[in-house]
Amino acid sequence: MTQLLKVQNFTVSADGYGAGENQSFEHPFGDADPSEMFVWAGATASWPNRTDAGGSRGLDDYMTRDFHHNIGAEIMGRNKFSPHRGPWEDHSWRGWWGDEPPFHTPVFVMTHHPRPDFTLGDTSFHFVDDEPAAVLGRARGAAQGKDVRLGGGATTIREFLDADLVDTLHVAVHPGLTFGHGTRLWESPDELRDRFHLDVVPSPSGVVHHLFWRK
Template sequence: MAQLVKVQNFVVSSDGFGAGEDQSLDRPFGRADPGSMFAWAGATASWPNRTDPGGSRGLDDYFTRDFAHNVGAEIMGAHKFSPYRGPWENLDWQGWWGDEPPFHTPVFVLTHHERPSFTLSDTTFHFVNGDLADVLRLAKQAAQGRDVRIGGGATTIRSFLEADLIDTLHVAVSPVELGHGVSLWKTPDELLDRFHLDVVPSPSGVTHHLFWRK
């Protein structure tokens, strides 16, 4: 089985924004409401942050259930990891996810401001400054034959798409319109020269977009 590079459960607004502008400590998604964008995922039985039993086991649950399946490493942009810009003033910040991050694999954070690796539960964060192909090589090695997730944000996914390094994408388009923010695309049609696309409307209101290479 080939080792895939994939985007999974990435949510954008109906107009293609992965987050709003003005990210801050209180607003990891900037001027976008993550509650409305991620409601479809939070309602499923397999949502990693679910604390009570129950949850839906229909279409949307296949996507949250597949999140960890055969994934051996993640690459994320600096802004997915942290609201801070510029050199680290201290090393107190360890991500948004508390003591039990939902990744359970090595995670490579793309940054111009490197810092030592650290481990929380079974997730180890590495900080890397290099071109995308080199970082991907590191992540593939760390994944030990399993797939590599490109975790976002939108700018990071765009960079990997421009470098033609992505094999499959699952993007959930939410019915919320943002107007402006961090753009993944103007329209999903931008990818149709290189990818097949299944468009799958869900009863929850999001429309799953599934791309794989031609």
């Protein structure tokens, strides 16, 4: 049975940036404002951080509730895991997500500065210094037959696209935001049309969902 590598709910500005410059503890998306970027997802009933019983159940909710569908592992870049750069000064940083990270699977963090694995809730973090294909091999092994989510950021997604390892991508483009600089996924979604089918689906919420699958 095929184990797909999938990008899900990755949100970019109209000019293709997944985050701004100057990432820090206070600003995980750098100069970009995540509350603006993810307003489409935060309004849905299935948004993992929702604390009340409300929320929309239209198109955008199909996207957020698909997040865990048949996913057995995640791969992320170090900058999604942490604002630190270079060797770890200590191991007290355990991600942005508190004691119950929203992944609930093994997570493989790509970094040139390995550190010991650890577990938080039902999420385990594994630090790997390897090529995309090798990391994907480890993630597939940990996923127990299920698919693997490629969690980002944009630089990490680009590495896996360049290695032709991505099977499907869902990218939400926010037409009202332009960053001009930061970490960029693309200049235009049309760059991927040679290798992927593409459904372009405007949402009533304002974002435009781009759904790619391998030709």
